[in-house]
Amino acid sequence: MDDRPHHPDDDRRLLRVILAVPVVLLTLASAFFLWLAIITRPDGDWDQAAYGGIELACGLAVVSAGAVGALWLAPSVRRVMRWPWTVPAVMLGVAAVVRWVSSGS
Numbered sequence: 001m002d003d004r005p006h007h008p009d010d011d012r013r014l015l016r017v018i019l020a021v022p023v024v025l026l027t028l029a030s031a032f033f034l035w036l037a038i039i040t041r042p043d044g045d046w047d048q049a050a051y052g053g054i055e056l057a058c059g060l061a062v063v064s065a066g067a068v069g070a071l072w073l074a075p076s077v078r079r080v081m082r083w084p085w086t087v088p089a090v091m092l093g094v095a096a097v098v099r100w101v102s103s104g105s
Contacts, residue, residue, distance in 0.1 A: 058100035065093030
C-alpha cells in the first residue's frame with residue numbers, strides 16, 4: 001500500500017484530459033461552422049437564403065467559441081487549463097464575426 005501523502009497536483013492531469021474534451025469538441029464545432037460560412041457563396045444580391053446561411057453559420061461559430069470562453073471563465077477550470085487552450089476558439093470566433101460583417105447581406 002502506498003503511504004505517501006496525496007498531492008493535489010496529481011489530479012490535474014486527469015482533470016485536464018476530462019475538461020479538454022468539451023473544449024476541443026466546441027472548438028471543432030466552431031471551426032466547422034466557420035468553414036461552412038466561408039464556403040457558402042451567394043449567387044447574387046438576390047440570394048437571401050445564402051446570406052441567411054452565412055449569418056447562421058457565423059452565429060453558431062460565435063456561440064460555440066463563446067461557450068469555450070465561458071467554460072474557461074470558471075475559476076476551477078482556469079486553475080487546470082491555462083489560457084492557450086482558449087486561443088483557437090477565440091480566433092475562430094473573431095474570424096466568424098469578420099465573415100459575418102463582410103457577408104454584405
